[in-house]
Amino acid sequence: MHEGLLERRTRANDAAVAAMLNADPVIVDVAPALEVLPGMTPNTILTSGAPLAWPEYSGGQRRAILGAALYEDLATTPEEADDLLHRGEILVRPCHDHGCVGSVTGVTSASMPVWVVEDAATGNRGHCLLYEGSDRERLTYGVWNPRVRRQLVWLRDVLAPQLSAAVRAAGGFKVHPVIRRALGMGDDLHSRNTAATAVFFQQLAGAILDANGAGEDTRAVLDFCARNDLFFLHVAMATGKCVTEAAAGTAHSSIVTAMAVSEKEFSVRLAGTGDQWFRSAIPELRAKLFDGLTSDDIAYMGGESLITETVGLGGLAAAAAFALQDYSGGTPQGMVETTETMYRITHSEHPLWKIPYLGFRGVPFGIDAALVSSTGITPRIHMGAARREGGHAGAGLLTAPVEPFIEAVNALQETLPIYTAPLPAHTGDE
Amino acid sequence: MHEGLLERRTRANDAAVAAMLNADPVIVDVAPALEVLPGMTPNTILTSGAPLAWPEYSGGQRRAILGAALYEDLATTPEEADDLLHRGEILVRPCHDHGCVGSVTGVTSASMPVWVVEDAATGNRGHCLLYEGSDRERLTYGVWNPRVRRQLVWLRDVLAPQLSAAVRAAGGFKVHPVIRRALGMGDDLHSRNTAATAVFFQQLAGAILDANGAGEDTRAVLDFCARNDLFFLHVAMATGKCVTEAAAGTAHSSIVTAMAVSEKEFSVRLAGTGDQWFRSAIPELRAKLFDGLTSDDIAYMGGESLITETVGLGGLAAAAAFALQDYSGGTPQGMVETTETMYRITHSEHPLWKIPYLGFRGVPFGIDAALVSSTGITPRIHMGAARREGGHAGAGLLTAPVEPFIEAVNALQETLPIYTAPLPAHTGDE
Structure with a gap:
């Protein structure tokens, strides 16, 4: 390797990592993907990984994309959705190109609510869908059925507005302290978010109450946030995206x-x-x-x-x-x-x-x-x-x-x- | 050692430990010491450790006992309290003889609220004061002043009734699952109860809301339970007393x-x-x-x-x-x-x-x-x-x-x- 290249790379890596370490990620909102993801459109469906041509998707990832097309009323049957996807009238694009990351299938469509995590140092943002729930059958895991739809509707119409109100009432939640504590409590923040979820809930519960009062919905929202040990994973993911944005584009x-x-x-x-x-x-x-x-x-x-x-x-x-x-x-x-x-x-x-x-x-x-x-x-x-x-x-x-x-x-x-x-x-x- | 004695002791130890392992501790209430501690009287003050004669107490433990006498209006000045303690008109007794354990000075008087942890297997109970708060100056740590008094009054008049209502609304809280989870999350349940407090709060928050509605007091109670990482220590202590009761009195x-x-x-x-x-x-x-x-x-x-x-x-x-x-x-x-x-x-x-x-x-x-x-x-x-x-x-x-x-x-x-x-x-x- 050319000596100049190596030195240049070293300097570039120092800068890229310093920028990531300098990030101060803060949860600033929960909002529909269409409202906050750069370049998002009503007929775009985001999914995990480097993009494939539509016909190459099969199995669970294909099922989830078709499900999202039906969920967004872009089509009324899977066959119609498939046709629109073939013709490019429904677009499939990688989450990462829209400031977002996805869990498993990662399927994210226009009306679905996402966490908005913002770097207080730079304004960079990262996004990720809300955790879908602990049912084994989820769009996240390639399942589409009426029960999955009902849960997505609840996330959109009940959970997300309450969380959005809570986050704004609290003036945002800093992420570093939650991750720092959770690592001291046995989490890796990927497969295990038990501590992060619990520690975050200690801050969140009061804010949910302040912002939404004590109705039946609030009780259900509190239960959802308290009882799903992976609830915080999607915050950690949005944080990861937010933090890496600080390094993205560092030449060399x-x-x-x-x-x-x-x-x-x-x-x-x-x-x-x-x-x-x-x-x-x-x-x-x-x-x-x-x-x-x-x-x-x-x-x-x-x-x-x-x-x-x-x-x-x-x-x-x-x-x-x-x-x-x-x-x-x-x-x-x-x-x-x-x-x-x-x-x-x-x-x-x-x-x-x-x-x-x-x-x-x-x-x-x-x-x-x-x-x-x-x-x-x-x-x-x-x-x-x-x-x-x-x-x-x-x-x-x-x-x-x-x-x-x-x-x-x-x-x-x-x-x-x-x-x-x-x-x-x-x-x-x- | 005599052979028969050794065998007898082995059998006795097997029985004592089996009884403790068989315990199924459940938080069943929060109540004033006078109402639930066996043998408690209005003019009894419990304290930590094997008992000493009153004149032998000095330092923080003495200050806390005098403070409790004033708190309970058993005397109007420390001098009067000291006199009554000398004369045995105020009794100082070990927590352990009243089904109770105390933190540091362990000073527990009649109106102070205690956790009631009951073994579902035997009905044995253990008790411990509520955690007093994270202020460095506490009766627990040998300090008596107007600020300490105000906090004790808040514990008695606001926190304890809300917790009692929450515990009863929830039908009690089993302790084993909390301790089991907390040990998996970096707690030792003595110097560190960070995880236990967080995990317990995930169950408790909804119950507090159900039992007490969403007023200003509820908000303060939620904050207290969420923000004091040692909050659960006193539950763990009451649990320890409850569990050891199963072995106490096992001959040999x-x-x-x-x-x-x-x-x-x-x-x-x-x-x-x-x-x-x-x-x-x-x-x-x-x-x-x-x-x-x-x-x-x-x-x-x-x-x-x-x-x-x-x-x-x-x-x-x-x-x-x-x-x-x-x-x-x-x-x-x-x-x-x-x-x-x-x-x-x-x-x-x-x-x-x-x-x-x-x-x-x-x-x-x-x-x-x-x-x-x-x-x-x-x-x-x-x-x-x-x-x-x-x-x-x-x-x-x-x-x-x-x-x-x-x-x-x-x-x-x-x-x-x-x-x-x-x-x-x-x-x-x-």
């Missing part, structure tokens, strides 16, 4: 700004390669499944909760979350090793997000694709598992493939400054 | 049913030695103090939160609570060693209360004084530290003295069945 930087899966591919983006995705097949998930399920029962259907690993949480913070041991390699000692290994491919340590077992060492922060390429060590990811026919199936540990990181670093060297090139149209036929 | 058993300190002494009780206290001086506390304080600034003024260690929590569960490392020997590895050492002096492991880092091994449960005597290993205790002139000063690690355990085991062998002897009058002149 090999710092990873996104990792995402569609049902077919694992993809990464770097700070220095703009909106380009570097793709490969997805390795097998080492999952612990709910009783009665086997690995034949599960299938990938997308996912962008990997944004938490992108900011040092999830698998990178495994040593903070020993309660996940059955889902993360089997032993606490293995989880310590996981996190220790991650320091070899990260640029820095987060000064606020700390791991008690490691003597309050900061989480490994800022995945450097150049270090991934040179060591062959890839990010360890805590992932939810989906049933092939739809539904939540369990969770596990994914070791990212190395190829897209190598390809991305090569692209960085060859094609600088690609980040200034016109962005591709992302109409789903990339 | 060397299982510890209470550890407590007064300002002068460390004392233990065994299941097989009834209400007798075995006493010694208190070793130095290895404490981490708030900024600006030194070991010269702190003093013992009592404490019965050691009931948590008595049921396998606190220092015994150190390996669950790495966030406490600065207060518990300095390193996570040391905390693992602490817990591993405690298995050598405990009879069993709790089947529900588990430690993630130890592969979900149950906490060391049922301290056996015979094992303490034979190994010389004594319980490791997580303790709060008090300022000599009153107030909260920090927290630390106390290694129990071995002498009272040896003395208790000797007494068990010599004087069986002491537990059937008439109980001493405990008028404070023991």
